[in-house]
Amino acid sequence: MSKIEHIHCLIIGSGPAGYTAAIYAARADLKPVLYTGLTPGGQLTETTEVDNFPGYPKGITGPELMEDLKAQAERFGTQVRFGLVTKVELNSNPKRVWVDETIELTADTVIISTGASAKWLGLPNETRLRMNAGGVSACAVCDGFFFKGQEVAIVGAGDTAAEEATYLAKLCKKVYMIVRRSEMRASKAMQNRVLNTPNIEILWDSETQDILGKDTVEGAVVKNHKTGESRTLTITGFFVAIGHKPNTDIFKGQLDMDDMGYLQVVPGSSKTKIEGVFAVGDCFDKTYRQAVTAAGSGCMGALDAERWLATQPVH
Numbered sequence: 001m002s003k004i005e006h007i008h009c010l011i012i013g014s015g016p017a018g019y020t021a022a023i024y025a026a027r028a029d030l031k032p033v034l035y036t037g038l039t040p041g042g043q044l045t046e047t048t049e050v051d052n053f054p055g056y057p058k059g060i061t062g063p064e065l066m067e068d069l070k071a072q073a074e075r076f077g078t079q080v081r082f083g084l085v086t087k088v089e090l091n092s093n094p095k096r097v098w099v100d101e102t103i104e105l106t107a108d109t110v111i112i113s114t115g116a117s118a119k120w121l122g123l124p125n126e127t128r129l130r131m132n133a134g135g136v137s138a139c140a141v142c143d144g145f146f147f148k149g150q151e152v153a154i155v156g157a158g159d160t161a162a163e164e165a166t167y168l169a170k171l172c173k174k175v176y177m178i179v180r181r182s183e184m185r186a187s188k189a190m191q192n193r194v195l196n197t198p199n200i201e202i203l204w205d206s207e208t209q210d211i212l213g214k215d216t217v218e219g220a221v222v223k224n225h226k227t228g229e230s231r232t233l234t235i236t237g238f239f240v241a242i243g244h245k246p247n248t249d250i251f252k253g254q255l256d257m258d259d260m261g262y263l264q265v266v267p268g269s270s271k272t273k274i275e276g277v278f279a280v281g282d283c284f285d286k287t288y289r290q291a292v293t294a295a296g297s298g299c300m301g302a303l304d305a306e307r308w309l310a311t312q313p314v315h
C-alpha cells in the first residue's frame with residue numbers, strides 16, 4: 001500500500017476564498033496544498049467581466065482574475081492540485097481526507113473553501129447563453145451594469161431575487177420579475193420595496209418556458225400557469241435568482257450547518273466546531289457572496305489556521 005501523504009495545511013476549493021487563504025498560508029510558511037475541485041477557479045470562471053474586485057481599475061475577466069489569484073498563491077509555494085475531495089474524517093487527529101475517492105491524505109489543519117453553486121432553471125438555452133456569456137447571469141451585482149438602460153427579467157421570489165430586482169431597477173429601464181406562485185417568499189420589507197418600484201413588473205404564477213436569442217438574450221417566453229397564456233418578453237438580460245446550494249455535502253454529520261447546508265462558524269471568525277477546521281467564502285456565507293468578501297474571509301481562515309497551529313504540539 002502506498003504511503004499516506006501528510007499535509008500541514010490543506011485547503012479545499014479554488015475560488016477567491018481558497019486562493020486568498022493559500023496566499024496567506026504560504027507566506028506564513030504553512031506549506032499549503034490546495035485541491036481545486038472540479039471547477040478550478042470556482043464560480044468566477046463562469047462569469048465574464050469582473051468590475052468590482054478592488055485593484056483592477058479597468059476590470060478583468062473572471063477566468064483571468066482566478067489565474068492571477070492562483071499565480072499569486074503559487075508564487076509563495078502553494079501546491080495547487082486538480083482533484084475533488086470526496087470524503088473527510090475531520091474529528092480524527094490528524095484529519096483524514098480522500099481525494100477522487102482514491103488518494104488518502106492526512107492534514108494538521110483544513111481550510112474549507114468549497115463555495116456554493118447557483119441553482120439554474122435547467123432550460124437548454126439558459127445553459128447555452130450562460131456558457132457563451134450571452135446575457136444569462138445568476139448575479140445582478142456582478143453583471144447588472146452591462147444592462148444599463150435596457151430591459152431585463154429576473155426569476156425568483158426570495159430575498160435574493162427581491163434585492164437583485166431592486167438593484168437592477170436602479171440601472172435598467174424595466175425589470176420583469178417572474179414569480180412562480182401568487183406570493184413571494186421574500187421578507188415583507190423586501191416585497192414592499194419591489195412592489196413600490198415603478199419599473200419592476202411582477203409576472204405572478206409564471207414560469208419561463210424558453211429564453212430566446214442566438215448569441216445574446218433577445219427575449220423570454222413566459223407562461224402564466226393559471227390562465228394558460230404565454231407572453232414573449234423583449235429583454236437583453238436574464239437573471240436567475242432561485243437560490244444557491246453550498247457545496248458542503250461531504251461535511252454532513254461532522255460540521256454544523258443550517259437547514260440549507262451553509263456551514264456554521266463562530267461569529268467573527270472562520271472557526272468551525274472542530275478544532276483546526278476553518279470555513280471561508282460562500283460555503284458559509286449566504287449573505288454577501290462576493291469575490292472580495294470571499295477573499296477577505298479566506299485571509300481570516302489562514303490567520304485562524306496559523307494561530308491555531310501555533311498552539312499545537314506539532315507544527
Ligand code: NDP
Pocket residue numbers: 120121155156157158159160161163180181184185186241242243244286287
Ligand atoms: P430562497 O431559497 O429563499 O428563494 C428561492 C426563490 O426562488 C423562491 O421564491 C422560490 O420559489 C424560487 N424558485 C426556486 N426554484 C425555482 C424554479 N425552478 N423556478 C422558479 N422559481 C424558483 O433563496 P434566496 O437566494 O432568495 O435566499 C437564500 C437565503 O438567504 C434566505 O434565507 C434569504 O432570506 C437569505 N438572504 C437574505 C438577504 C438579506 O437579508 N438581505 C439577501 C439575500 C438572501 P418558491 O417561493 O415558490 O419556492
